[in-house]
Amino acid sequence: MEYNPDKKEIILDKELSNLDKFVIDFCRLIDDYVIVSGYVSILLGRSRASEDVDMLVKVSNLDNFMKLWKKIYEAGFECINTSKPEEAFEMLNETAIKFSRKNLAVPNMEFKKISKKEHIYSYENKLKVIIRKHILFISPIEMQIAYKLMLGKGNNNKDIEDAKHLYELFKEKLNKPELFKLIKEMDAEKEFKRIE
Amino acid sequence: MEKYKPDLEKIKNAKTEIEKNLIERLEFIKYWANYIKTHSDKEWSEQQNMLINSQIQ
Numbered sequence: 001m002e003y004n005p006d007k008k009e010i011i012l013d014k015e016l017s018n019l020d021k022f023v024i025d026f027c028r029l030i031d032d033y034v035i036v037s038g039y040v041s042i043l044l045g046r047s048r049a050s051e052d053v054d055m056l057v058k059v060s061n062l063d064n065f066m067k068l069w070k071k072i073y074e075a076g077f078e079c080i081n082t083s084k085p086e087e088a089f090e091m092l093n094e095t096a097i098k099f100s101r102k103n104l105a106v107p108n109m110e111f112k113k114i115s116k117k118e119h120i121y122s123y124e125n126k127l128k129v130i131i132r133k134h135i136l137f138i139s140p141i142e143m144q145i146a147y148k149l150m151l152g153k154g155n156n157n158k159d160i161e162d163a164k165h166l167y168e169l170f171k172e173k174l175n176k177p178e179l180f181k182l183i184k185e186m187d188a189e190k191e192f193k194r195i196e
Numbered sequence: 197m198e199k200y201k202p203d204l205e206k207i208k209n210a211k212t213e214i215e216k217n218l219i220e221r222l223e224f225i226k227y228w229a230n231y232i233k234t235h236s237d238k239e240w241s242e243q244q245n246m247l248i249n250s251q252i253q
Contacts, residue, residue: 001232001233001237012237013236013237013238014237014238014240014241014244015237015238015241015242015245016245017241017244017245017248017249017252018245018248018249018252018253019248019252022252042244042248045228045229045232045240045241045244046225046244047228047243047244047247048247048248049247049248049251049252051252104253106252107252155214157218157221160218160222161221161222161225164222164225164226164229165225165228165229168225168226168229168230169229169232169233194218194222195222
């Protein structure tokens with residue numbers, strides 16, 4: 001695994017898991033997205049699985065969403081919340097919608113509209129991951145660590161462990177001032193002490 | 197292969213069983229991250245995939 005922070009690029013030569021294949025197949029249908037949360041740690045080696053993958057997407061209007069919906073269905077995926085794209089588009093204003101391969105519930109892609117400040121940060125600073133001939137875009141490592149520590153405030157060990165994995169893996173190459181700024185913004189200094 | 201040597205001092209100082217369990221898990225994550233750094237992508241991902249593919253079809 002090679003991480004080049006200046007190029008915002010990670011090169012991976014890993015064997016693809018079934019989860020990686022699902023994510024790659026789905027992501028090739030989407031133009032503007034960034035993957036966030038647990039799958040970022042899993043893609044980068046964390047020894048756990050996940051039933052869902054979180055994806056933040058730029059969704060501008062219903063017309064574009066309908067085109068995307070058609071493309072997703074034609075590729076063999078379906079929305080497990082509703083079969084009506086108009087209803088799914090409405091739901092996106094409040095919550096994530098989930099897509100899976102037809103007739104399967106897991107794994108699924110949690111498709112979320114970019115709306116919050118941290119979403120915009122992740123999208124604008126995304127990293128390109130080259131896995132053999134495939135490309136995925138993921139949230140920057142510093143944001144992932146800070147965000148996972150924030151989630152870990154409720155004693156959610158899985159999130160603390162994801163943060164620890166990324167921190168140990170990349171600590172020599174992290175932008176430390178940026179990391180500490182994000183941790184402070186998320187009020188997660190106490191949690192950071194647990195993984196240092 | 198390098199042996200897994202958790203920080204026994206940290207484990208000993210845990211105040212509760214819950215904290216002890218988390219420290220033990222974090223110590224192993226540190227070891228695994230180091231394994232990834234010192235082995236080829238193929239080597240670590242084959243092991244990771246045994247775990248993931250047993251759960252995800």
